[in-house]
Amino acid sequence: MSQKGEFIYLSPPHMGGREQQYVQQAFDQNWITTAGANVNGFEQELASYIGVPAAAALASGTAALHLALLALGVCPGDEVFCSTFTFVASTNPIRYVGATPVLIDSEPTTWNLCPTALEQALENRYKNGKLPKALMLVHLYGMPSRMQEIQELAQHYGVPIIEDAAEALGSRYKGRLLGTFGKMGVFSFNGNKIITTSGGGALVSSESDLVEQTRWLAMQAKDDLPYYHHTTMGYNYRLSNICAGIGRGQLEVLEERVQQRRKIFSNYQELLRDVAELEWHQEPEGFYSNRWLSCFTIKQGSQLTPEALRQTLLAANIESRPLWQPMHRQPLYQSCDYFGEHVSDDLFARGLCLPSGSSLSFSDQERVADVIRKAFRG
Numbered sequence: 142m143s144q145k146g147e148f149i150y151l152s153p154p155h156m157g158g159r160e161q162q163y164v165q166q167a168f169d170q171n172w173i174t175t176a177g178a179n180v181n182g183f184e185q186e187l188a189s190y191i192g193v194p195a196a197a198a199l200a201s202g203t204a205a206l207h208l209a210l211l212a213l214g215v216c217p218g219d220e221v222f223c224s225t226f227t228f229v230a231s232t233n234p235i236r237y238v239g240a241t242p243v244l245i246d247s248e249p250t251t252w253n254l255c256p257t258a259l260e261q262a263l264e265n266r267y268k269n270g271k272l273p274k275a276l277m278l279v280h281l282y283g284m285p286s287r288m289q290e291i292q293e294l295a296q297h298y299g300v301p302i303i304e305d306a307a308e309a310l311g312s313r314y315k316g317r318l319l320g321t322f323g324k325m326g327v328f329s330f331n332g333n334k335i336i337t338t339s340g341g342g343a344l345v346s347s348e349s350d351l352v353e354q355t356r357w358l359a360m361q362a363k364d365d366l367p368y369y370h371h372t373t374m375g376y377n378y379r380l381s382n383i384c385a386g387i388g389r390g391q392l393e394v395l396e397e398r399v400q401q402r403r404k405i406f407s408n409y410q411e412l413l414r415d416v417a418e419l420e421w422h423q424e425p426e427g428f429y430s431n432r433w434l435s436c437f438t439i440k441q442g443s444q445l446t447p448e449a450l451r452q453t454l455l456a457a458n459i460e461s462r463p464l465w466q467p468m469h470r471q472p473l474y475q476s477c478d479y480f481g482e483h484v485s486d487d488l489f490a491r492g493l494c495l496p497s498g499s500s501l502s503f504s505d506q507e508r509v510a511d512v513i514r515k516a517f518r519g
């Protein structure tokens with residue numbers, strides 16, 4: 142171990158212990174493919190955790206978002222509204238289906254979709270005579286969006302919601318799990334998410350036929366005939382039985398992982414209580430975040446930039462990360478229509494994500510906090 146201490150990663154995988162048993166079962170049964178007991182079991186166990194009749198286990202969260210758009214019949218020429226403050230995997234699938242993203246800004250408390258900006262965008266498109274085919278709603282860093290206001294608007298204009306809950310498995314809004322508010326909900330099991338299958342994703346819905354259609358599209362859309370017959374273009378997007386085995390072990394510890402991440406957030410807040418420059422990502426009454434990543438913004442007027450702080454942490458062998466750069470600032474998406482007041486630009490300019498892995502020890506959290514305090518206090 143160097144003097145600086147071991148490298149602390151942002152959000153490393155954290156196995157529960159039973160994953161290898163499920164993987165071993167797949168080997169024992171020789172189901173080394175995209176079908177088998179683990180895929181079926183993982184789908185059932187995820188659906189039962191979420192409280193929906195069915196789930197589709199897929200190769201990635203991105204694939205799940207792509208299939209969700211296809212299941213809604215989004216076509217070239219359609220518009221899809223999307224939170225601008227997100228990871229590029231939310232917007233890319235809109236382009237995969239040939240549709241056009243319209244980017245909507247954040248509001249400053251949850252950092253998620255601003256209902257006022259959404260209303261402006263909906264009114265604008267209503268007046269122009271063509272509403273968006275869907276709303277891609279992202280719950281960033283596990284924080285629920287303002288569901289009541291957003292659902293009221295979406296219902297009023299008849300626009301279906303796809304919930305990008307890739308970062309928000311286990312989060313709740315007024316007691317109800319995220320992923321169940323939209324017509325479809327999507328999760329990611331990428332290596333850095335709250336639970337992982339090494340790589341993977343899932344789509345859930347209260348409508349079983351949508352889930353079935355998604356699963357069918359994910360398996361090359363073969364028509365129900367004894368020979369290979371195709372009327373629809375499908376994809377090879379199903380999760381492997383090996384990865385699903387990891388997922389089954391991970392699901393068993395999901396609630397524990399949520400508690401651990403929430404504890405890490407509250408520890409940071411407590412350890413850094415004396416650093417008045419920090420504004421922690423708030424959780425309003427009735428909102429329950431899985432605290433996938435512990436994040437803050439640095440108050441306006443502080444001498445220290447998030448980038449300088451990131452460098453200082455890195456020099457101490459600690460990984461941290463800027464908040465997502467909004468899509469309307471990306472070369473790939475800056476030409477898109479945008480509605481809002483540049484709240485997300487301000488968050489990007491002032492924010493930072495701290496190491497938040499559920500296996501992070503308290504002494505490592507103290508190490509992170511000490512570096513941050515010294516960076517502000519000298």
Ligand SMILES: *Cc1c(COP(=O)(O)O)cnc(C)c1O
Nearest residue numbers: 201202203228230231307329331
């Ligand atoms: C991780 C993530 C995705 C994509 O999930 P993958 O499984 O990596 O494809 C989509 N949206 C958001 C907001 C994410 O954080």
